[in-house]
Amino acid sequence: MKVLVLTGGFHPEMPREEIKSLGVKIEIKEGSIVVGEVSGWERLKKLGYSHLVLEYLGKFQAEEDLPFDPEEHIKGSFAARFKKIDFSDNFDKVKNRILERLNPHIEEVDLDSPDTVLYFLLKDEQVYCGKLLHEFDASEFRKREPEFRPFSRPVSLPPREARCWINLSGITEGERLLDPFCGPGGIVMEGSLMGYKAYGSDSEGEMVSGCRINLNYYNADDQIRKCDVQNLGEIWNRKFDAVVTDPPYGRSSRIRGGKLEDLYKKALDEIHGVLSPQGRLVIGAPERLNIEDLVENSRFKKRKKFKERVHGDLSREVFVLEKT
Numbered sequence: 001m002k003v004l005v006l007t008g009g010f011h012p013e014m015p016r017e018e019i020k021s022l023g024v025k026i027e028i029k030e031g032s033i034v035v036g037e038v039s040g041w042e043r044l045k046k047l048g049y050s051h052l053v054l055e056y057l058g059k060f061q062a063e064e065d066l067p068f069d070p071e072e073h074i075k076g077s078f079a080a081r082f083k084k085i086d087f088s089d090n091f092d093k094v095k096n097r098i099l100e101r102l103n104p105h106i107e108e109v110d111l112d113s114p115d116t117v118l119y120f121l122l123k124d125e126q127v128y129c130g131k132l133l134h135e136f137d138a139s140e141f142r143k144r145e146p147e148f149r150p151f152s153r154p155v156s157l158p159p160r161e162a163r164c165w166i167n168l169s170g171i172t173e174g175e176r177l178l179d180p181f182c183g184p185g186g187i188v189m190e191g192s193l194m195g196y197k198a199y200g201s202d203s204e205g206e207m208v209s210g211c212r213i214n215l216n217y218y219n220a221d222d223q224i225r226k227c228d229v230q231n232l233g234e235i236w237n238r239k240f241d242a243v244v245t246d247p248p249y250g251r252s253s254r255i256r257g258g259k260l261e262d263l264y265k266k267a268l269d270e271i272h273g274v275l276s277p278q279g280r281l282v283i284g285a286p287e288r289l290n291i292e293d294l295v296e297n298s299r300f301k302k303r304k305k306f307k308e309r310v311h312g313d314l315s316r317e318v319f320v321l322e323k324t
């Protein structure tokens with residue numbers, strides 16, 4: 001099926017890479033609009049950095065005919081929705097023109113719970129259209145933001161970001177995910193709610209118990225152990241299909257294991273040992289630490305690297321790594 005995904009402005013590259021990681025062969029990239037071919041679109045419900053998933057019905061200039069047959073797509077009660085994304089033409093005029101063309105094919109309008117929703121995204125004098133498959137509920141993500149969790153620590157990844165990192169790992173249905181610096185559980189929680197077998201460990205007892213409280217509160221599975229990253233292989237004694245993690249940056253969260261650089265070095269080594277041969281590691285690191293050299297001298301090879309600002313003068317790099 002051809003899909004249109006409307007991404008958010010969370011990062012210039014990560015939302016598209018996330019979409020690709022879920023198996024979409026991208027054909028059109030126009031700012032926040034991504035169009036591509038995918039088989040089994042349901043897995044796109046796991047996206048973190050997107051707003052909408054539509055069945056793509058084509059694009060047209062405002063004055064042209066609709067690029068699809070409304071009879072074929074409008075079934076039962078109906079609603080049309082319009083979004084303006086960098087569109088300088090007269091929005092209301094274009095909207096009314098589209099509604100006039102749809103009117104003869106509409107039997108019942110239901111704006112609250114329609115059977116069919118068609119979206120028209122107006123961008124750069126073009127109208128992209130599609131039938132709604134999935135809309136991400138921002139309020140659901142908000143409920144799981146660090147400040148709303150029963151055990152709250154600012155060092156935790158927000159839910160949309162955690163999902164994006166997990167998707168970048170390429171993990172698939174039924175596979176095992178580990179966060180060996182799980183803290184309050186931002187990554188483990190999303191991994192579990194996305195349907196993966198999610199495991200977490202942390203060197204601090206307070207984090208282990210706090211993480212369990214959070215997982216329990218959001219009805220996510222509890223597979224958390226107390227473990228310093230240097231004992232990873234010994235404590236877990238099993239392989240994982242993906243490791244997604246955000247170690248401490250040496251600012252607000254506690255570091256066990258001496259210097260930050262030594263901790264990352266040790267972590268890369270131990271994670272390599274518990275990762276399955278085809279497994280991927282997604283790992284965050286403060287930009288100032290510059291772990292590129294550590295990665296080059298490790299048994300991983302770099303697949304992707306993204307930069308992002310965290311807050312104030314703190315920027316991080318997110319690496320997607322594969323076993324060599």
Ligand SMILES: C[S@@+](CC[C@H](N)C(=O)[O-])C[C@H]1O[C@@H](n2cnc3c(N)ncnc32)[C@H](O)[C@@H]1O
Pocket residue numbers: 155156157158162179180181182183184185186187201202203204207227228229230245246247248249253254255256257263
């Ligand atoms: C940035 S927090 C992790 C946040 C977590 N990924 C989330 O999204 O909620 C870093 C965590 O690493 C833990 N930590 C520090 N040194 C460690 C070590 N040597 N082994 C395991 N965990 C360690 C800290 O206790 C802290 O909870």
